Amino acid sequence: MVSPILELTNxxxxxxxxxxxxxxxxxxxxxxxxxxxxxxxAGKSTLMSIVFGLYQANSGTIxxxxxxxxxxxxxxxxxxxxxxxxxxxMLVENFTVLENIIxxxxxxxxxxxxxxxxKKDLKDLCDTYKLNIDLNSTISxxxxxxxxxxxxxxxxxxxxxxxxxxxxxxxxxxQEVDELFKILRSLKEExxxxxxxxxxxxxxxxxxxxxxxxxxxxxVGHTKTENTNKEQLAEMMVGRSVLLRLDKSEVKAGEILFSxxxxxxxxxxxxxxxxxxxxEIRSGEILGLAGVTGNGQTELLEALxxxxxxxxxxIYLEGKKVSDSQNFLDPRELKDKGLAHVPEDxxxxxxxxxxxxxxxxxFGYHDQQPFSKSSVLNHRDIISHSKKIMEEYDVRxxxxxxxxxxxxxxxxxxxxxxxxxxxNPKVLLVGQPTRGVDIGAIEFIHQRLIDMRDRGAAxxxxxxxxxxxxxxxxxxxxxxxxxxVGEKDNKNVTDRELGLLMAGVV
Amino acid sequence: MAPVDKSKxxxxxxxxxxxxxxxxxxxxxxxxxxxxxxxxxxEAVRLIIYGSFGxxxxxxxxxxxxxxxxxxxxxxxxxxHCRLFNIGGEGQAYIGGLGVFLVAINFSFLPxxxxxxxxIAGAVVFGAAWAFIPAYLQxxxxxxxxxxxxxxxxxxxxxxxxxxxxxxxxTAQMGPHTVALPKEQWFPSFKDFAGLxxxxxxxxxxxxxFLLAIAASVFVWFLVWKTRWGYEMRAVGHNTQAAIYAxxxxxxxxxxxxxxxxxxxxxxxxxxILGVHHKIVAGFPAGYGFTGIAVALMGRNHxxxxxxxxxxxxxxxxxxxxxxxxxxxxTRYMFVAVQGVIILFSGALENLFRPQxxxxxxxxxxxxxxx
Numbered sequence: 001m002v003s004p005i006l007e008l009t010n011x012x013x014x015x016x017x018x019x020x021x022x023x024x025x026x027x028x029x030x031x032x033x034x035x036x037x038x039x040x041x042a043g044k045s046t047l048m049s050i051v052f053g054l055y056q057a058n059s060g061t062i063x064x065x066x067x068x069x070x071x072x073x074x075x076x077x078x079x080x081x082x083x084x085x086x087x088x089x090m091l092v093e094n095f096t097v098l099e100n101i102i103x104x105x106x107x108x109x110x111x112x113x114x115x116x117x118x119k120k121d122l123k124d125l126c127d128t129y130k131l132n133i134d135l136n137s138t139i140s141x142x143x144x145x146x147x148x149x150x151x152x153x154x155x156x157x158x159x160x161x162x163x164x165x166x167x168x169x170x171x172x173x174x175q176e177v178d179e180l181f182k183i184l185r186s187l188k189e190e191x192x193x194x195x196x197x198x199x200x201x202x203x204x205x206x207x208x209x210x211x212x213x214x215x216x217x218x219x220v221g222h223t224k225t226e227n228t229n230k231e232q233l234a235e236m237m238v239g240r241s242v243l244l245r246l247d248k249s250e251v252k253a254g255e256i257l258f259s260x261x262x263x264x265x266x267x268x269x270x271x272x273x274x275x276x277x278x279x280e281i282r283s284g285e286i287l288g289l290a291g292v293t294g295n296g297q298t299e300l301l302e303a304l305x306x307x308x309x310x311x312x313x314x315i316y317l318e319g320k321k322v323s324d325s326q327n328f329l330d331p332r333e334l335k336d337k338g339l340a341h342v343p344e345d346x347x348x349x350x351x352x353x354x355x356x357x358x359x360x361x362x363f364g365y366h367d368q369q370p371f372s373k374s375s376v377l378n379h380r381d382i383i384s385h386s387k388k389i390m391e392e393y394d395v396r397x398x399x400x401x402x403x404x405x406x407x408x409x410x411x412x413x414x415x416x417x418x419x420x421x422x423x424n425p426k427v428l429l430v431g432q433p434t435r436g437v438d439i440g441a442i443e444f445i446h447q448r449l450i451d452m453r454d455r456g457a458a459x460x461x462x463x464x465x466x467x468x469x470x471x472x473x474x475x476x477x478x479x480x481x482x483x484x485v486g487e488k489d490n491k492n493v494t495d496r497e498l499g500l501l502m503a504g505v506v
Numbered sequence: 507m508a509p510v511d512k513s514k515x516x517x518x519x520x521x522x523x524x525x526x527x528x529x530x531x532x533x534x535x536x537x538x539x540x541x542x543x544x545x546x547x548x549e550a551v552r553l554i555i556y557g558s559f560g561x562x563x564x565x566x567x568x569x570x571x572x573x574x575x576x577x578x579x580x581x582x583x584x585x586x587h588c589r590l591f592n593i594g595g596e597g598q599a600y601i602g603g604l605g606v607f608l609v610a611i612n613f614s615f616l617p618x619x620x621x622x623x624x625x626i627a628g629a630v631v632f633g634a635a636w637a638f639i640p641a642y643l644q645x646x647x648x649x650x651x652x653x654x655x656x657x658x659x660x661x662x663x664x665x666x667x668x669x670x671x672x673x674x675x676x677t678a679q680m681g682p683h684t685v686a687l688p689k690e691q692w693f694p695s696f697k698d699f700a701g702l703x704x705x706x707x708x709x710x711x712x713x714x715x716f717l718l719a720i721a722a723s724v725f726v727w728f729l730v731w732k733t734r735w736g737y738e739m740r741a742v743g744h745n746t747q748a749a750i751y752a753x754x755x756x757x758x759x760x761x762x763x764x765x766x767x768x769x770x771x772x773x774x775x776x777x778x779i780l781g782v783h784h785k786i787v788a789g790f791p792a793g794y795g796f797t798g799i800a801v802a803l804m805g806r807n808h809x810x811x812x813x814x815x816x817x818x819x820x821x822x823x824x825x826x827x828x829x830x831x832x833x834x835x836x837t838r839y840m841f842v843a844v845q846g847v848i849i850l851f852s853g854a855l856e857n858l859f860r861p862q863x864x865x866x867x868x869x870x871x872x873x874x875x876x877x
Binding site: 331333348352359372 | 732733734735737738740741744745747748749750751752753754755
């Protein structure tokens with residue numbers, strides 16, 4: 001017998017003039033895994049933050065077990081049995097698992113009876129759900145997957161009957177994802193209700209029994225997962241059908257345009273992050289670099305683009321040595337030689353968000369003709385150039401004078417991409433080209449990268465999205481702990497093989 | 507209070523209405539001070555307006571003060587666009603004055619207009635050199651310019667006292683100042699100018715440096731928004747990481763921004779030495795360097811804002827001295843407090859009412875647009 005555990009009726013929420021949630025109705029049944037899917041900015045996280053009491057809705061009612069409740073803070077939600085695992089974990093790094101879980105619920109001034117009871121309860125919970133956590137280990141020693149389990153355990157300990165997970169797999173390796181899914185299934189079997197927020201269709205199909213789709217702040221549909229498929233869901237998400245697999249021509253790899261020999265790079269804290277890496281990229285091919293975040297990809301990209309010093313090893317562009325530990329070209333000199341770089345973090349590095357769009361559209365090329373002439377900027381040419389490429393790359397809105405931070409993430413990314421691709425570089429380094437970008441823009445960006453490749457550019461694609469690496473790359477290398485641990489031809493590789501490499505198992 | 511969508515706020519609301527509201531509040535609070543001190547605030551306002559606009563000498567004084575504030579305000583603003591908090595304008599102005607004097611006295615054999623140009627260059631070079639040391643330390647060692655520039659103010663003051671007492675003192679006099687420059691090198695003053703039209707004035711410190719202040723404002727506007735230099739400085743200021751990515755050197759730009767800033771502060775020496783004292787007197791920067799910070803903040807670091815802000819402070823300086831003269835209960839320090847209140851409301855509390863004011867206007871405009 002299905003009975004609704006959580007009912008939302010006519011929920012509305014606005015931030016200033018942005019209507020983030022419009023008349024949302026949602027019913028979640030007890031003991032199910034319910035997926036909420038939508039593009040970035042569709043309003044999923046806002047809705048769940050309302051349910052968790054982080055935001056207050058402007059109007060609408062929330063019922064738990066048929067009883068209307070008023071959620072003013074996360075505390076109210078916890079009392080009503082709602083728990084949430086955030087995308088970014090809320091853990092004290094130098095505390096143990098136990099200390100983190102009882103934080104705020106210690107119940108006694110001097111640890112004693114209550115602590116012992118907590119320990120016992122937690123052990124029972126771990127056993128019931130096969131969480132396999134050592135309560136005495138320090139958070140900073142745990143992998144991301146385990147930290148997530150600590151968050152889950154924390155919610156369960158506080159009596160959560162409904163568990164909300166916000167993009168839980170974004171930071172996990174495929175193996176960790178499998179483990180997580182196992183845990184979630186066993187939670188469901190024990191009668192818990194799980195709400196899974198995600199933009200990954202595979203996860204919805206794998207795990208959920210019901211799914212709700214959001215688009216631009218509205219709930220556009222509810223359905224049983226068994227009655228739908230990926231294509232249909234994708235269409236509901238974006239409001240039109242999208243191409244999930246890219247059509248691309250056979251690779252016509254030419255001469256080696258860019259190569260790296262025995263490269264070692266250290267980070268700001270003097271930790272060696274890239275260890276003896278060798279790479280070769282040919283004209284007309286895309287080399288995909290897969291790996292879990294933090295395995296040296298960032299430092300590698302920074303070294304290749306001239307931002308970070310090389311510790312040892314050499315970098316060659318068109319057969320000529322451009323950098324080693326003694327002599328290196330700076331980013332501008334590399335640009336002049338035909339190397340363009342789309343950095344991983346657009347807000348931290350790729351853009352000056354306080355600048356107007358046209359100022360960012362010439363960023364890094366501002367000292368070239370016709371943008372500047374003997375140190376004076378040529379505004380007329382800059383503006384007309386900006387209008388032209390904003391139209392070509394469909395940057396919306398097409399107003400060069402608008403401050404960049406007012407553009408959406410996808411459009412900010414298009415600003416960077418149009419700037420870097422417009423110069424027709426011979427070698428292109430791309431980091432996370434579609435992070436936080438919605439499906440429509442992803443398709444566009446991928447197509448542009450394929451076009452570049454077909455025109456004979458050598459492209460290095462660094463991405464944590466396995467799907468992206470698989471659909472774009474001609475060859476794939478996997479980076480783990482600063483080393484290249486495997487190279488595969490894209491034609492005969494499975495995500496499982498890559499996942500094992502990414503996790504450092506093989 | 508929901509945050510306002512910044513892109514929908516008209517420029518005149520954030521750049522005009524908000525500063526005016528802040529200023530009004532500051533004046534109301536100041537009025538309260540004056541009332542508590544036992545004087546009539548309304549009368550004080552009348553005296554300020556009369557003192558700074560009511561008669562020609564008074565108005566000339568207002569513009570003279572404005573000149574100094576424009577130089578130091580621009581100086582602060584240029585460094586601030588590179589996110590450097592140069593609070594060393596005071597010391598840079600002091601050393602800039604030394605440059606003016608040394609050039610003028612040593613090149614007195616040259617034609618006067620050339621001596622003027624060289625002296626202006628001397629002010630810029632000396633002021634820039636004084637800013638260069640903190641800039642270099644910031645760029646290479648990460649020593650924060652706030653700490654180093656304020657220390658360099660003290661070093662400049664001590665150095666100048668040493669020079670004025672032991673090295674370049676006018677030995678015929680007892681005071682800590684140099685000999686006067688030859689009379690023909692003195693900048694034409696407002697008195698000379700008014701004389702051409704048959705208007706007789708007793709004395710006026712206002713001189714052609716005022717025109718230099720206008721030229722400096724235009725220069726700063728052009729530099730910051732129209733040149734590659736300004737573009738790179740702003741890029742470093744807003745996002746150093748991104749600047750490095752684009753091949754812009756933070757090191758170079760920190761030094762350039764600070765040197766231009768110091769050079770502009772040095773121009774205050776031109777006004778004071780060539781225009782007013784005609785010699786170096788101890789302590790001539792008299793706090794203009796610090797007030798310049800408030801001027802720049804109030805003027806939102808844009809020359810178009812800095813000029814009126816400098817003028818406002820000119821009014822306060824000149825009108826304030828008129829008030830202290832006429833109202834026995836109001837001391838000079840009361841007016842320092844009034845300045846402090848203005849700095850507080852337009853600097854530190856700048857965003858106190860900004861969200862309310864902005865959303866008020868945005869809502870009003872929306873209603874109009876939908877009607």
